[in-house]
Amino acid sequence: MIIPQHVGPIDMVAVIPYIAIICVLAFVLLLVPGLVWIERVVVALIQDRLGPNRVGPRGLLQSIADGVKLFFKEDILPANVDKMVYYLAPVLVIVPALAAGAAIPFSIVKIRLDSGVVEPIPMVVGNVNIGILFILALTSLQVYGIVLAGWASNNKYSLIGGLRSSAQVISYELAMSLAILCGVFICHSLNLVDIVNHQGGYWFGIIPKWNVFQFYGLGAVATIIYLIAMTAETNRAPFDLPEAESELVAGFHTEYSSMKFAIFFMGEYASMLVVSGIATALWFGGWQPLFPFLAFIPGWIWFIGKLMTFIMIYIWVRATLPRLRYDALMSLGWKKLLPMALVVLFLVALVDTLQTPSQPVGSHVAQGHLAASMVIGESQR
Amino acid sequence: MTESTPNDTNDTEPKECIEVRKIREAHPDAILEVNEFRGDTRITIKKEYIPDVIRLMRDDQELDFNFFSECLGVDYLDAQEGGYILGKDHRFEVVYNLYSLPDKRAGRGRNRRIFIKAAIPEDDCSVASVTDIYPGANYPEREIYDMFGITFTGHPDLRRILMSDDWIGHPQRKDYPLGGERVQFPDGKFGPSVGEGVVQHPGESFFGKTASVIEKS
Amino acid sequence: MGRGLAILNWSLIGFWIMAIISVCSAVLMIANRNPVRSALFLVLGFMMQALLYLSMSAQFIAAVQIIVYAGAIMVLFLFVIMLLNIGSPEALRERGGLQAPAAIVLAIVFLLLLAGVGALGGSQINHLMNPSVIPNYGTVDAIGKTIFDPSKPWLFPFEATSILLLIGVVGAITLAKRRL
Amino acid sequence: MALNSDQLNTPSLNADGIQIDPIEDSKMVINMGPHHPSTHGVLRIVLELDGEVIIKATPHMGFVHTGIEKEGEYQTYLKAVTLTDRMDYVSASLNNMAYTLAVEKLLGVEPPPRGQYLRVIMCELQRIASHMVWLGTHALDIGAMTMFFFTFRDREKLLDLTEMMSGVRMMPSWIVPGGLRGDAPEGYVERVKKVIDELPRRFDEYEILIDQNPIWRERTQGIGVIAPEECYSLGVSGPTLRGSGVPHDLRKAAPYSSYDHFKFEIPVGEYGDVYDRYRIRMAEMRQSREIVKQALENLPDGPVNVDDRKIVPPPREELDHSMEAVIHHFKIWTEGMHPPVGEAYAPIEGPKGELGFYLVSNGSSYPWRMHERPPSFMNLQALSKMCEGRLIADVVAIIGSIDIILGEIDR
């Protein structure tokens, strides 16, 4: 479908970022109740039980009912809490998650410019040249919401949950950043639109040139590291230690009720969506179709389809695996994932340098060193 | 069971099981009564000898009662008639249930159970704790203390275990008042009670109006 | 844009907003008794500085500012505050004395000094309103090429810094671990 | 908390006016429970933590104390059976069994073989059901929530069997002094066969889910280790004791209710950790199924109750034409049975360990003293020992592996 540049008085090229903002916000905020429903239904299927089936057809309205219930619940403020921090924390959880969605391109539209040239315009809120860094910066801010929620609740379970959670997020962020840097190396860009565009095309006309298939399997290893790290980063099972209900009641949001609790909940699901979106864009070709003959399906359907696949993996893993213990979680992050990611990054840089001898070696070395220095900088925490 | 061959009970000196014999050897005047019933042996001993006898039971290679099954309290007070039932001359007994657990791997144990009973008079409601011999006596002794008010000297942590800390009285004593719980019925009257009128129930256990009633009784 | 409105251009308005917020957050940081709140105000200040860097087209530095300062260093601060349980304001009572007035006097002297230096040497600076622009200024590409350009003096300090960081890691572990 | 020197002299007070102790090297006290999701009821554990490492774990119980032992002294021997159901409510039949055996020991009677076999069937089915509850909740604590739904789904079928026998799903009270309340209904044997034929597949399903799972192994292996000697002196019995490598099972050591007729094995652990206890209970479920199978195959015909009208009321049809039967019926339901003076302790191998009832009879129709030896209560004493030096996450694994039922601990 090709859209002309000017529909009436509206310049489509200029309008696209605003459409993208609406799409991202609507997608994330509307999909969260849907996700809850999907999760409950899928988990129920796996667990051989019925799942939600009371409110609406097949329980479809269940999450809306839950939302309404939460909205009208009493907003409890525990005694002796630091009010400012206590109210700030849920905001700090959801805002970075939503903001990080701004850098994820989720589709492409073809626009016939007035000059007659058909130009593919990516659907992304902010097509910034440091998109990946932007996302990393925002995900690194997510820890504040958790740690402050834990501290401000004036509850030991919350405090332990908050500390655990932040330590976990920090440790897995390293592996995640390194895995992302592998993708950056493969595509030679920090801009996610460039990264997705780079993944177009097919080997032998059938195997998509997605990053996950690139670099002789190194892309796949990096992808696996990223997927593990993203599960831990979003505090989902089997890494859901901060809110391990059997140990810490509900972790950092034990003392939160009503809409503040709902915001934490939405933040969790929103960050699930965002990291899945990054995975899709970075490793699985974003809006690029799986096979060339499936190109007639619109890009956004491909994107959402891939994204939902990750959500399904999330749910499946949650229903299957027991929870890791905290020290095992840390040692997995620091002793296994991080060294593995470093090795993969090194190999990726090596392969990249060997593959493109025409380019000055310096720039790759530069990237490698920068990556290393960022990693070391982060490992200080 | 194999050691205690049944003998003529009329005999003034019946053939005793090995446990009784061992106790008699070590502490000639400890045993008050030996009771055989349905194959179980119950040895009532003076309470001063409890730690020594229990330790003997555990440490003696021939006895080898390695497993501390439990201990429990019994109150023999006849609350209606006064006096003690079954002709006892002590009100409480603490029954130590010891088991010689057969462990084929370690080659230990005789698969034999023995009940050592400590006779505890009402006016000296205490007995030495055996927690240093069997750490497992910790909770049961606390429960006996809670339920019967028998104090265990030397117990590391003698607190109430099942009832709340501010509870008054020891509920499993036979003279503990029953009923009379202050339940508000629709017509404004209080619920059924024992004896005449409303007996204030120790369920209202915070030291206050009911404490004096219970402490008097 | 008219000449009279030049003083009110958007960059300048943005600068003033960011500047005021960062100064206010800095003041609140030192005025606050609760270390957690101090840390939060400092984070706010860092964010503002990241925005200031962006306004000076130093995108990479801005991103690194958030990742390293806000995402790493301040979280570490919060961690230590919470672990040592000195988050409550009563934990440390600031004692008065001559220190605070003396500090403020010193600060005023220092500011005056700075202003004096600015007045003496700032005349040349003020003339150059528009910075010279080089292509790709501030991007990752430019920074990487600058650092690793053998003709420029940055490569050796950069490597030395990485060793310093390594020493820092080892030192932190040595200090924190009760028994190695 | 950092304190100035002048603050140390005047201890600071919090908002409630309660004195705050200066914290010794970041020690933290946490109340786990009584409203904690993984204490399996209303158990409260006071944990003293150094970071996340436990220095000391002190259980506090009694939140669901209902005074069953005291109440038992005011019920006739027959009526007190219903009280015993409420102790270990996930395996009520075994409580009935232990109590009944104690009463029968006092009375000196033993039910006929069919009664004993049916008792064994009921008990072993309930043992499987109890282990299923344990497995589901234990796995849920460790985070494998699917297991919970699987085990409860299958437990329903076992509860259906109990319902078919007794009309009640959880609290059958079907095993009574003298035998059973009634014979098995039509089709019971076939239905039990059908259910137990399906069980091995279910057990396999559970094992596929978690047995080889590295996370599960990492969470359970080497955690909560307890040595056999410690078990002995603490009075720890049941799967916990067997997990430490002691092949002790009262069904073998002191067979009751014709357990000596059945072939089964005592699974034994090696290291005494949480994983061993898990393996043992899994193996025990299979062994229990074997016992049920053998009992069904060899189920003898004949009466289920002892032929003593002072213990077992006469059958309903006799009341129509026999005055003697009416008198016996009246006497047994109003006055109850009169065991001789004496004391009896009858232990059985419960799902949690040695489950015994100590009865003191003064010759009346009420027990003078009724006492249960609650296996969970004694096993809980090992908790503190197992938890020391471990993490909070291990505490839930350890509590789960001890398999406590608060109804039994608090009674």
Add this chain to the structure above:
Amino acid sequence: MPAVPTSYYLGLSGVLFTIGMIGVLIKRNPIVIFMCIELMLNAVNLSFIASGRHFGHMAGQMMVIFVMAIAAAEVAIGLGIIVAIFRTKETINIDEINLLKY
């Protein structure tokens, strides 16, 4: 686009540096003092970047990268020392940490 004069940035930098300095001088809590030092470092960073932009030279941004790396190392070590002191002394009041005084 008219840019903000470099002197504005330098002035802001000076003000922030001074506030940080006051904080260092009057605070007792070493963690807050540390935070003030971070603020001072940031003020310096700001002036570096402003100067770099002013002269169109990458050196300003280079220096900022080094300052950040060193700040990270410094914080790790510094906080490690604070935690170690707290463990042994049970206090982190800067006035009471005077072990070297005697």
